[in-house]
Amino acid sequence: MTSAAAASVVSDATPEAWALRDVAARLGDPDTGGRYLRWVERARGCSHPVRLRGASRDADVVTGEVVSEFTSDTEPDGVILKPCGNRRANVCPACSEVYQGDAWQLVATGLRGGKGVPETVVEHPLVFATFTAPSFGPVHTSREVAGRQLPCRPRSRGETCPHGRSLACNKRHADDDPCLGEAICSDCFDYQRAALWNHNAGRLFKRTRTYVERELARAAGLTQKAARKLVRVSYVKVAEFQRRGVVHFHSVWRLDGVNPDSELVPPPVEFDAQLLADAITAALGKASVPAERPDAPPYAWGAQHETRALDLVHQAEEAGRIAAYIAKHATKASEQAGGVSHKIEHEDELAGLRCRDHAKRLITGAWRAGADELVDGTRIRRWAHQLGYGGHCFTKSRRYSNTFKALRAARVDHAAHQADSAAEAAAKSDHNLVRISAWTYAGREYPRTGDELLAISTHARKREHRRVAREELQVTGQTRKEMERWTRVD
Ligand SMILES: [Zn+2]
Numbered sequence: 001m002t003s004a005a006a007a008s009v010v011s012d013a014t015p016e017a018w019a020l021r022d023v024a025a026r027l028g029d030p031d032t033g034g035r036y037l038r039w040v041e042r043a044r045g046c047s048h049p050v051r052l053r054g055a056s057r058d059a060d061v062v063t064g065e066v067v068s069e070f071t072s073d074t075e076p077d078g079v080i081l082k083p084c085g086n087r088r089a090n091v092c093p094a095c096s097e098v099y100q101g102d103a104w105q106l107v108a109t110g111l112r113g114g115k116g117v118p119e120t121v122v123e124h125p126l127v128f129a130t131f132t133a134p135s136f137g138p139v140h141t142s143r144e145v146a147g148r149q150l151p152c153r154p155r156s157r158g159e160t161c162p163h164g165r166s167l168a169c170n171k172r173h174a175d176d177d178p179c180l181g182e183a184i185c186s187d188c189f190d191y192q193r194a195a196l197w198n199h200n201a202g203r204l205f206k207r208t209r210t211y212v213e214r215e216l217a218r219a220a221g222l223t224q225k226a227a228r229k230l231v232r233v234s235y236v237k238v239a240e241f242q243r244r245g246v247v248h249f250h251s252v253w254r255l256d257g258v259n260p261d262s263e264l265v266p267p268p269v270e271f272d273a274q275l276l277a278d279a280i281t282a283a284l285g286k287a288s289v290p291a292e293r294p295d296a297p298p299y300a301w302g303a304q305h306e307t308r309a310l311d312l313v314h315q316a317e318e319a320g321r322i323a324a325y326i327a328k329h330a331t332k333a334s335e336q337a338g339g340v341s342h343k344i345e346h347e348d349e350l351a352g353l354r355c356r357d358h359a360k361r362l363i364t365g366a367w368r369a370g371a372d373e374l375v376d377g378t379r380i381r382r383w384a385h386q387l388g389y390g391g392h393c394f395t396k397s398r399r400y401s402n403t404f405k406a407l408r409a410a411r412v413d414h415a416a417h418q419a420d421s422a423a424e425a426a427a428k429s430d431h432n433l434v435r436i437s438a439w440t441y442a443g444r445e446y447p448r449t450g451d452e453l454l455a456i457s458t459h460a461r462k463r464e465h466r467r468v469a470r471e472e473l474q475v476t477g478q479t480r481k482e483m484e485r486w487t488r489v490d
């Protein structure tokens with residue numbers, strides 16, 4: 001064969017054909033071929049797995065004898081693949097799905113029990129609350145009243161802004177209209193203040209929690225100290241970007257009684273869900289975070305909010321819906337607001353950002369705000385690509401329910417019980433054993449294209465089998481409509 005003919009053979013082969021050749025070579029390896037499929041499965045369909053080298057040994061604590069051993073030495077390429085664990089759907093779909101499932105569990109168990117949380121929590125006072133940011137300038141929006149769509153910003157008297165631009169927009173914007181959330185006048189919209197608000201939003205939420213406790217005590221006619229001996233407030237929240245690029249929070253609040261055995265018990269009867277809802281509403285109006293500049297107004301919540309006492313005893317299905325909605329947003333970052341997914345390192349990157357103009361102005365606003373010596377410049381610039389918001393999307397107070405760590409540990413345990421051999425499984429059930437693990441980082445990504453292709457397609461097939469379980473994660477009808485309208489408020 002001439003070299004020209006050989007080159008054409010290579011270029012004719014599809015990437016899939018090359019990947020299949022990888023897989024065939026892996027399976028045909030006399031030393032590791034038999035372990036290859038299991039090796040691939042351990043990556044659980046992750047897009048960017050970590051390669052680890054090392055071993056894990058179970059030893060008898062009494063005799064010191066190693067009862068079983070798992071080492072990467074006998075695995076393909078002498079490594080094992082560990083899922084990256086990234087929570088962001090645009091970075092790793094498979095791992096973000098696991099995170100989303102865990103987030104769902106954490107919210108749902110705090111509402112109705114399970115996984116170690118008593119089922120009686122469903123009888124505790126529970127409130128669903130949504131908080132939004134104030135206005136930073138008029139934006140295009142879509143509004144609906146009784147199923148009828150209203151014009152964006154009807155203005156009968158032809159008002160104009162200080163820059164001479166019309167403040168009216170009579171369009172009925174479609175849901176996917178890219179102008180939704182964009183400023184009516186980009187000179188009127190205070191991008192820097194909006195970015196600073198995002199920067200302070202987590203702190204504002206924390207302050208609000210303190211005020212909720214204060215308001216609860218007041219409503220019950222007690223001092224805060226006395227109230228703290230009777231009730232505890234716990235919550236779970238998710239931050240979501242509105243189209244105008246500022247975050248808003250959906251949260252679930254629960255009241256627990258105080259029990260010396262630290263078990264979850266209901267609070268005294270006078271602390272009911274309505275009392276909690278009223279305390280949250282009162283706290284919303286009072287909580288604020290002082291601005292960095294003494295001459296600027298403090299950061300506070302906007303006028304649009306909702307506080308709703310839940311009755312999950314009579315509407316059990318509501319728990320799953322709320323959990324689904326919160327979990328869905330737990331894995332989404334600022335891409336929702338049209339930002340960029342990478343950190344900004346230098347000011348000169350700002351001009352060339354490939355995202356919508358509104359997001360670019362917010363990112364620039366965050367970056368510029370970082371130049372003020374009164375602002376935590378390192379932090380706001382680190383999160384400029386997230387429009388200034390540096391908090392986690394999904395957070396909960398300690399007592400609300402389980403932790404991600406506990407759910408992960410349960411999964412590892414489960415995997416360990418599906419051990420390679422029956423002998424190993426028997427050994428693991430022995431209480432006299434101690435596990436010693438030592439793993440070191442050996443790189444990132446799949447060693448070969450074929451490994452990646454097989455890992456992702458195998459995982460996709462398994463996912464299909466688990467579809468029934470995932471359906472719990474679908475947010476349906478009314479709840480979705482009810483909650484998604486918040487992304488459009490201005
Ligand atoms: Zn991953």
Ligand SMILES: [Zn+2]
Nearest residue numbers: 140141152169
């Ligand atoms: Zn409009």
Ligand SMILES: [Zn+2]
Nearest residue numbers: 161163185188
């Ligand atoms: Zn203007």
